Amino acid sequence: MRIRVDWRSSCSLTGTVLKWLAVPLAAPLVLAAYDGDAITPFVVAVVVTAVLGAALELLSDERELGQREGFLMVALTWLGVAVVGAIPFYLAGLAAGPSSAFYSLVNALFESMSGLTTTGATVMGGWDFENQSRAILLWRQLIQWLGGLGILIVAIGLLSNLMVGGAQLMETETQTRNVTKLTPQIESTARLIWGLYVGLTLLAAATFYALHLVGLGPNMDLFNAVSHALTSVATAGFSPEGQSIGAFSPVVQWAVMPFMILGATNFVLLYYISQGDFERPLESEELRFYLGAIVFFSVIVSFIIGLDPEINKGFEETLRHGFFNVVSLVTTTGYASTDFDLWTPGAKHVLFLCMFLGGMAGSTTCSIKTLRWLVIFKGLYRNFFTSIHPSAVRPVRLGDGVVEEETINDIFSYVMLAIVIFFLLTIIIVVDAARVGTTVTEFEALGAAASIFLNIGPAFGMAGPMDNYAGFPVTTRAVMVVMMWIGRIEIIPVLVLLLPAYWRS
Amino acid sequence: MRIRVDWRSSCSLTGTVLKWLAVPLAAPLVLAAYDGDAITPFVVAVVVTAVLGAALELLSDERELGQREGFLMVALTWLGVAVVGAIPFYLAGLAAGPSSAFYSLVNALFESMSGLTTTGATVMGGWDFENQSRAILLWRQLIQWLGGLGILIVAIGLLSNLMVGGAQLMETETQTRNVTKLTPQIESTARLIWGLYVGLTLLAAATFYALHLVGLGPNMDLFNAVSHALTSVATAGFSPEGQSIGAFSPVVQWAVMPFMILGATNFVLLYYISQGDFERPLESEELRFYLGAIVFFSVIVSFIIGLDPEINKGFEETLRHGFFNVVSLVTTTGYASTDFDLWTPGAKHVLFLCMFLGGMAGSTTCSIKTLRWLVIFKGLYRNFFTSIHPSAVRPVRLGDGVVEEETINDIFSYVMLAIVIFFLLTIIIVVDAARVGTTVTEFEALGAAASIFLNIGPAFGMAGPMDNYAGFPVTTRAVMVVMMWIGRIEIIPVLVLLLPAYWRS
Numbered sequence A, B: 001m002r003i004r005v006d007w008r009s010s011c012s013l014t015g016t017v018l019k020w021l022a023v024p025l026a027a028p029l030v031l032a033a034y035d036g037d038a039i040t041p042f043v044v045a046v047v048v049t050a051v052l053g054a055a056l057e058l059l060s061d062e063r064e065l066g067q068r069e070g071f072l073m074v075a076l077t078w079l080g081v082a083v084v085g086a087i088p089f090y091l092a093g094l095a096a097g098p099s100s101a102f103y104s105l106v107n108a109l110f111e112s113m114s115g116l117t118t119t120g121a122t123v124m125g126g127w128d129f130e131n132q133s134r135a136i137l138l139w140r141q142l143i144q145w146l147g148g149l150g151i152l153i154v155a156i157g158l159l160s161n162l163m164v165g166g167a168q169l170m171e172t173e174t175q176t177r178n179v180t181k182l183t184p185q186i187e188s189t190a191r192l193i194w195g196l197y198v199g200l201t202l203l204a205a206a207t208f209y210a211l212h213l214v215g216l217g218p219n220m221d222l223f224n225a226v227s228h229a230l231t232s233v234a235t236a237g238f239s240p241e242g243q244s245i246g247a248f249s250p251v252v253q254w255a256v257m258p259f260m261i262l263g264a265t266n267f268v269l270l271y272y273i274s275q276g277d278f279e280r281p282l283e284s285e286e287l288r289f290y291l292g293a294i295v296f297f298s299v300i301v302s303f304i305i306g307l308d309p310e311i312n313k314g315f316e317e318t319l320r321h322g323f324f325n326v327v328s329l330v331t332t333t334g335y336a337s338t339d340f341d342l343w344t345p346g347a348k349h350v351l352f353l354c355m356f357l358g359g360m361a362g363s364t365t366c367s368i369k370t371l372r373w374l375v376i377f378k379g380l381y382r383n384f385f386t387s388i389h390p391s392a393v394r395p396v397r398l399g400d401g402v403v404e405e406e407t408i409n410d411i412f413s414y415v416m417l418a419i420v421i422f423f424l425l426t427i428i429i430v431v432d433a434a435r436v437g438t439t440v441t442e443f444e445a446l447g448a449a450a451s452i453f454l455n456i457g458p459a460f461g462m463a464g465p466m467d468n469y470a471g472f473p474v475t476t477r478a479v480m481v482v483m484m485w486i487g488r489i490e491i492i493p494v495l496v497l498l499l500p501a502y503w504r505s
Ligand SMILES: [K+]
Pocket: A118, A119, A120, A235, A236, A237, A332, A333, A334, A455, A456, A457
């Protein structure tokens, strides 16, 4: 056992990521130049990330990470990219405050962290949507897509080995435990995922644009097609349109749904499908549970909004809005097909609960994830059984295998931790609101806390899908930045850093 | 291992309880005769319970219960007593519907189950408070007191051995595991608890009435003093006053608090205190955690309401209302010193979270209980440690001992189960409300579900402390009756009955 955590290695790998961040930053730079908009925000960001990245990289040429170094590298990378990603927003004056630099800085960082963590919560008001350049809007979309790719690589390649909160259960081809030399494995997994992810994104963009070309999506031009392809496959949710997917035709709304669903499907299963193997996906209990949950909650929401004559404008429309917004929240995308904040409370409440589900493990999805819920339900059922037959041994089965007891405990512990932090965040939100005299209702606080910490995006009331988070006190937003960061990388990689034992032997 | 569950033994013991229920039913009968009010409701109830009880008792003369028989006996007893307890309410027309018998039956059963489970949620409107006899009001108080006594006996004598959700951790003198012959032990524990419980109730009644005699509680007459002693020590919450404890003077409000706190304190610790041993209670980590949580949340709530000039009428009053209502909800009593439903959303939200705490294990309290939360927090902290040092063995300590891993898992599983059922109940509430076209807001649904399932009593909106549950659809109230029952006896004794394996070998 090494005496101390090798923080230099972690920083060095984060440096490599930052250095390469200059490449995707070139895309909005080129677009800004093409459109004749300001290029300075992107030039500065490219220079900063290249210099900072190269400098950090020099800290170590050790490329092997243990468990602790992996945690640190993940935490640092998400923080570092979010900070660099905020530079263009800050320099372009996105959602800038009238006077306070702190206010503008927090907003730029909020938008960037919300992007990178694929949360999709925005501080952009109507002014920003109308006046920000296409380059800035593209960077918002692109950082989400990068965030989705990053989490895929971490979830399948890294955290599955670090065994965080039961993620090791995920169906991966690289299911080995207690791996200490992670890097080669990450690289091979990364290549595989990269191909699938790019392919899926191109397919989405082609589909959306094709609808435009045949006249079914009048305003789904190339920029919009690419922009929404980037953030649907990443289950991320930013849109250059203030009305989100509600700005587009019903056909487009239906067409977006499968891409959100695919983005939240285990990429190992997608890999099998891409190889023509449909048997394994069909056998996946988690896939059935995930799709079943979507149908279950969509039917409930459609039923409730169908009862309201103010919302129910016909069968197709009711079903479309019911399914779209449930799919959007279960997959943690956070698009909206309509302002669901205007729905009856019952429908909004069910949407709120959907936020806690999440899609499949090993995908771009956020939140708790269906794999964990499946194991929890199976574990609870098993525990009923053992509470009447204490001496019986009855393992929890998943697919062909048996879930180890340690894994079950990890999952219960993880979900409980998430719920505890979620509740703490709601307390911070209401106390901070009371402090500055802002009215935040109980459900607004619950919805915003869930949406931020579980990386969904929109919530209800002033965090509603057609509104934005600028209504909260700036101090609350600063806390939310941290919470999006913690939530996206599954809590533990950040929280262990606070433990003295982490830094000691 | 016995082949089948011995349901006759369980029914027989439930019969004994029902037979003896005739004795406390005599108290309101006598009061009704004394006041010249209708005695028929009580005469019918006495006859039914005596006959039914004696008949059930004949089913078996086996007095030894195994684990499965214990679960069944507890579930049947709470159901049976609630049904018998509803008879006087039904015959007296308490919260009766204008036409439908189902409506009146559900309301009578709701009030009775809410009483027995020490929930304290009421369907009584202003008419009932003004027109029901003192005898009916006394029976409401008395059934709560009996429910508190019953749960004490089960919690310390029975469930602690049945090892439900980690209750075996509780500091009891009778800490033996895997006991199959429970009855003698229950009887000795029952006598000890009975003495403490009666003593505490008498002390409360004497204190309240003394305040009246010295002029500090003008309307705290003997009937009110006894009534509130019965339901404060039982952390139950019914009041013959529509304004709850808000109907009384500030001094009385302060005086009620310690009795709620004592009612939610582990009775084994109270036993030590009654023997002059203060050392053990002072060493109890759970006691410190419980009192610390009360102070923590009281300060937050007082802070929030103190910022609102409409509510803040001075330091003493703000602190009194902050502490009173936090104490009331953390101990799961459910009294109110003022209509906290009129408070700012932030304060209400913190009160909502307080509901999930509960007082100490081995008391009359409901909800999750501080013992479980303490183990969860310690378990989560330990898991951070092992997530960076997977090979390290680091047991969770509580007081002098080590908490077994199996117990920790039981507790995580129990709390997760409670949270899942709580969320399901909120879905039932909003869907049922949508079905009949009643507007139930998201927070009303969340608050009512928590308050019902965790056996608190009041919540927010139409379930607020100065309102009642009659505003919900009658079908929702029927579901709530079942949920109060399941919640009070810690879920598992009811849910295992649904398991085919329970009834087989
Ligand atoms: K999202």
